[in-house]
Amino acid sequence: MSTTSAPPRPRRLLFGNRPTRSRLLRGLAKHSVMIVTLTLMLYPLLWMFGASLRPDNQVFNTLGLWTGDLTWDNYADGWAGGGQLNFSRFFFNSLTITVLSIVGNLIACALTAYAFARLEFRFKKPLFALVIGTLLLPYHVTLVPQYILFNQLDWVGTVLPLVVPKFMATDAFFIFLMVQFIRALPPSLDDAARLDGCGHWGIFWRVVIPLSVPALGTTALFTFINTWNDFLGPMLYLTEPDAWTVSQGLATFLDATGQSAYGSLFAMSTLSLVPVLAFFIAAQKLLVEGIATSGLK
Amino acid sequence: MQARGRGPRRAGARRVVAGSLAVLCAAAVAACGQRLPDHSPEELGGQGEITGDIRLSWWGSGTRNERTNAVADIFEADHPGVRVSRETADFGNYFKRLNVQGAGRNMPCVTQLQARTLGDFTARDVLLPLDPMIESGAIDVSDIPDAVLDTGRGADGKLYMLPTGAAYDALLVNETLAREADAPLPEPGYDWDDYIDFLSQAADGLPEGIPATSLRGGLPNFFIAYVQGLGEEMFSGDALGFSEELLIGYWEMWEEIRARGLANSPTANAEEPPSPEASYVASGDVLSDNRPGNALTPIQGTLDGQGQGHRMTSLPLPSGPAGSGNVLIASGLSIPRNCDNVPTAAAFIDFWANDPRSGDTYASDNGAVTNTTLLRRQLDDPDLPDLKKRELALYQRIVADDPPNVVYPPGYLAVFESAFTRAYQDVAFGHQTVPEAVDTFFAEANAGLAR
Numbered sequence: 001m002s003t004t005s006a007p008p009r010p011r012r013l014l015f016g017n018r019p020t021r022s023r024l025l026r027g028l029a030k031h032s033v034m035i036v037t038l039t040l041m042l043y044p045l046l047w048m049f050g051a052s053l054r055p056d057n058q059v060f061n062t063l064g065l066w067t068g069d070l071t072w073d074n075y076a077d078g079w080a081g082g083g084q085l086n087f088s089r090f091f092f093n094s095l096t097i098t099v100l101s102i103v104g105n106l107i108a109c110a111l112t113a114y115a116f117a118r119l120e121f122r123f124k125k126p127l128f129a130l131v132i133g134t135l136l137l138p139y140h141v142t143l144v145p146q147y148i149l150f151n152q153l154d155w156v157g158t159v160l161p162l163v164v165p166k167f168m169a170t171d172a173f174f175i176f177l178m179v180q181f182i183r184a185l186p187p188s189l190d191d192a193a194r195l196d197g198c199g200h201w202g203i204f205w206r207v208v209i210p211l212s213v214p215a216l217g218t219t220a221l222f223t224f225i226n227t228w229n230d231f232l233g234p235m236l237y238l239t240e241p242d243a244w245t246v247s248q249g250l251a252t253f254l255d256a257t258g259q260s261a262y263g264s265l266f267a268m269s270t271l272s273l274v275p276v277l278a279f280f281i282a283a284q285k286l287l288v289e290g291i292a293t294s295g296l297k
Numbered sequence: 298m299q300a301r302g303r304g305p306r307r308a309g310a311r312r313v314v315a316g317s318l319a320v321l322c323a324a325a326v327a328a329c330g331q332r333l334p335d336h337s338p339e340e341l342g343g344q345g346e347i348t349g350d351i352r353l354s355w356w357g358s359g360t361r362n363e364r365t366n367a368v369a370d371i372f373e374a375d376h377p378g379v380r381v382s383r384e385t386a387d388f389g390n391y392f393k394r395l396n397v398q399g400a401g402r403n404m405p406c407v408t409q410l411q412a413r414t415l416g417d418f419t420a421r422d423v424l425l426p427l428d429p430m431i432e433s434g435a436i437d438v439s440d441i442p443d444a445v446l447d448t449g450r451g452a453d454g455k456l457y458m459l460p461t462g463a464a465y466d467a468l469l470v471n472e473t474l475a476r477e478a479d480a481p482l483p484e485p486g487y488d489w490d491d492y493i494d495f496l497s498q499a500a501d502g503l504p505e506g507i508p509a510t511s512l513r514g515g516l517p518n519f520f521i522a523y524v525q526g527l528g529e530e531m532f533s534g535d536a537l538g539f540s541e542e543l544l545i546g547y548w549e550m551w552e553e554i555r556a557r558g559l560a561n562s563p564t565a566n567a568e569e570p571p572s573p574e575a576s577y578v579a580s581g582d583v584l585s586d587n588r589p590g591n592a593l594t595p596i597q598g599t600l601d602g603q604g605q606g607h608r609m610t611s612l613p614l615p616s617g618p619a620g621s622g623n624v625l626i627a628s629g630l631s632i633p634r635n636c637d638n639v640p641t642a643a644a645f646i647d648f649w650a651n652d653p654r655s656g657d658t659y660a661s662d663n664g665a666v667t668n669t670t671l672l673r674r675q676l677d678d679p680d681l682p683d684l685k686k687r688e689l690a691l692y693q694r695i696v697a698d699d700p701p702n703v704v705y706p707p708g709y710l711a712v713f714e715s716a717f718t719r720a721y722q723d724v725a726f727g728h729q730t731v732p733e734a735v736d737t738f739f740a741e742a743n744a745g746l747a748r
Contacts, residue, residue, distance in 0.1 A: 057602030060575055148401045156403065235394055239352075239384040255358035255387040256571045257464075258662065259595045
């Protein structure tokens, strides 16, 4: 005896099984998801901004964004830093170190990457492996030897320990990034330039650099973010308040063993994000332009 | 084009690697060989001309930085040939930097230390003993009580840190909530049973969702009070001095507190920010907590911001059969061996510890001032805020009980505290039983402290 079973009844879909043809509905759905996601991502930032506008002893009163008492005092107090310290000085110091670090990384890493990508020389592979190997070395392992070295050079208390290494191609990640990028450039461009009389410097400067704008932009962007946010390096080497960076200035508002100034901390933290956001927006444009003009599409 | 021969290349590569390593080793050896100043006996006694540059380092934030700078400014004005360079950071980062500076023999001439971290530096022999400077009269300690002065001694009995501020942990209680819950505050000299009775009584009358205490079974300072109250030793040399049974009893007591719903959850406890202003007790979300005595002011400030009129008070920690459990956690000033201007550093420490202008300016910002004359001046100062006076008065009560001195071994903060907190979290989150966690903790702490 054979039994036949009834075909399973198709499940009723709650929202239908075909995308709607309405562009309006599709747009609404897409934008709703994006707005919700964006709100979730931005909420901590918005809360910080809201907290920066509350009186110091009301900062933690609410998880909401706004309360009745709004004040700009935290910005004035935080910027003045209690009289002895001043955030305009910290911003200037951070900017100086960041600009020098970007210049150093761009020059040194690009030159090193060109050498590894285009030149043939003895021990190239072991040297490249050595450079890449430094990526595996945590910063804390070299912290004390570096400090002793810079102390013997009498560099402690100056920006030199933070800036000079950048001119010596010590950021292996950026070297690797640029080596990979330059290797992808057609070698025939080098040959053409060589026929036109260019040496290595000419090829590097006239051919490789203009075509490497996206990699240079990425290097500059990440160097900016890393240097601007760096705390450990400046804390070790920039001990006197006159030389402090923004990240050090922010740390002075907090101490677990005493009284903290959260209102000022959030106010100055908000301001310290402005250069990072501005640079990101500028570098993002640079990246797009670089890709569009270098024929890499 | 270069010739492509694998054999010579490999040999060459080895040479490059070996050469690089040799250069690195030479640099490291040269760096480690940094010389220390050769101090004369007069300098070791703090005798000599008070002139030139010294560096001063301390931990803290806003107001403490301003006050420390003001004290240094007065000293500079008193000694026109002296310049005091200042270095500050928050507590955690301060010691990270100091460890690196110590390894590089570049510690500031006047370095602020805490009794809990002193062992890390005396074990490495980077500090000068201050006893010769006291004998020569360069540093006066006649107004500092002996029990307080002893907190600056190393394991060898020499004084390596002049205690200038004495902090203590206290039981901070929201008086308003306790009154509303009809729970009278524990009487002076209360013990752990009284403490639990207080929590139980309060829990019955507290609003829903407000526990009687933060879960503090993993807080080392609370445990130290428990051990001292029993008259046991915390440390025996570089090892734990108490028994496993004692810790099992302590953590089982906390598990009972938790099981009875008197404390907040382990999750809430683990998520709590460390700063006093952001703590649950400051937002009125728990009734009581163990916090440093000087947290009373910022916590009251945050409560004031809520506008509900809540008042905080501070009590000594519970006592035991052997007496008070409170210990002093002293902060003070030290002179490292790498200091090349010992007489000026000694003069600065003497100024800090004894000059009335220094005491008035600093106003016990980092623990109660240890100099009894300066303490009296502050208590008599009509401008000193009432909360600060209460903090200083409680310090006087604790000192009057002749608190025991704990000599913290090297690695106390890095090894003991982190292992203790982690082991209790394993219990509270149900990952281990109390005996298992105690075994783990003992093995980890003893191995780490012995290193």
